[in-house]
Amino acid sequence: AQRVTQPEKLLSVFKGAPVELKCNYSYSGSPELFWYVQYSRQRLQLLLRHISRESIKGFTADLNKGETSFHLKKPFAQEEDSAMYYCALVIPPPGAGSYQLTFGKGTKLSVIP
Amino acid sequence: ETGVTQTPRHLVMGMTNKKSLKCEQHLGHNAMYWYKQSAKKPLELMFVYNFKEQTENNSVPSRFSPECPNSSHLFLHLHTLQPEDSALYLCASSQDREEQFFGPGTRLTVL
Numbered sequence: 001a002q003r004v005t006q007p008e009k010l011l012s013v014f015k016g017a018p019v020e021l022k023c024n025y026s027y028s029g030s031p032e033l034f035w036y037v038q039y040s041r042q043r044l045q046l047l048l049r050h051i052s053r054e055s056i057k058g059f060t061a062d063l064n065k066g067e068t069s070f071h072l073k074k075p076f077a078q079e080e081d082s083a084m085y086y087c088a089l090v091i092p093p094p095g096a097g098s099y100q101l102t103f104g105k106g107t108k109l110s111v112i113p
Numbered sequence: 114e115t116g117v118t119q120t121p122r123h124l125v126m127g128m129t130n131k132k133s134l135k136c137e138q139h140l141g142h143n144a145m146y147w148y149k150q151s152a153k154k155p156l157e158l159m160f161v162y163n164f165k166e167q168t169e170n171n172s173v174p175s176r177f178s179p180e181c182p183n184s185s186h187l188f189l190h191l192h193t194l195q196p197e198d199s200a201l202y203l204c205a206s207s208q209d210r211e212e213q214f215f216g217p218g219t220r221l222t223v224l
Contacts, residue, residue, distance in 0.1 A: 004155070043117075044156075044203065044215040086156065090210075099144075099210045103156040 002027040004089050006104035013077050014112045021072040021107050023061075023087030032090040033063055033070040034101070039083045047072075047085070057081070077111045084108050115139050117216035119204050125222045126194065134189040134219045136204030143208055145187040147179060150201040150218070162187060194223045 003026045013019050025031065035047040048056045050063040050070060061072045070087060087104040117138045126132050138145060147159040159173045162181040176198075178190040187204055204216040 043217050046212045049212075099207075100158050100161060101156075101213065102158075105155045 002031065002089055002091060002102050004087050004102055004104035006087055006107050008107045010108045010110065012110045012112060015079055016076050019074045019077045019081070019109065021085050021109065023070045023072065023104060025068050025070065025089050027089065027091065029091065034088040034090070035061055035072050036086040036088055037083050079111050079113055082109055082111045117204055117206055117214050119216040119219050121219060122217065123220045125224065126191070127224050128194060131192040133191065134202055136187040136216055138185055138206035140206055140214060142206040143184055144206060145181060146205040146213065147187065147189055148203040148205065150203055156203070196223050199223045
């Protein structure tokens with residue numbers, strides 16, 4: 001079965017410092033990878049997905065199939081980036097329809113002013 | 114109200130009670146999901162409905178019973194729960210394989 005591992009439960013960085021939230025997955029095929037974020041008192045929401053190759057709020061993530069990783073990076077952390085970050089994986093089903101997200105346990109990012 | 118709504122937001126129930134969680138999506142999506150978020154485990158998918166048909170049931174105990182009367186509403190009926198079922202239950206919806214939109218969750222405590 002597929003699995004998503006986020007090795008850090010908590011990550012603290014100073015404002016302006018680079019951030020890297022680690023995510024590794026176990027799946028032999030070609031999954032779709034996502035990062036979801038949950039800010040304090042807000043609902044879980046999509047931050048970015050690897051197929052769109054976008055930079056959202058200064059964050060980027062590159063899928064590395066050789067290392068089976070999808071680390072989330074930002075060059076300069078801001079206080080408003082403090083939140084819970086969840087890496088998630090989808091094994092594309094055939095055809096259209098719903099899909100199953102497999103989540104990691106999450107990493108709490110704390111940006112120190 | 115827009116987006117995905119869930120009621121109640123908080124629920125305390127005894128092990129012999131029967132209660133239901135409600136989810137409503139106002140996004141015109143065709144798929145809805147129930148997730149369980151416990152303190153010590155990753156967010157776990159419980160049930161998936163696509164066009165009102167249940168397509169996945171991830172080995173969830175029968176004391177959890179989902180119902181999807183139409184593509185906008187999803188229920189989770191609860192009966193004879195155990196204290197370890199205490200968790201945050203999240204509902205989500207999507208249009209096919211596009212982004213899943215989550216509700217605020219129902220915080221369930223089983224005494």
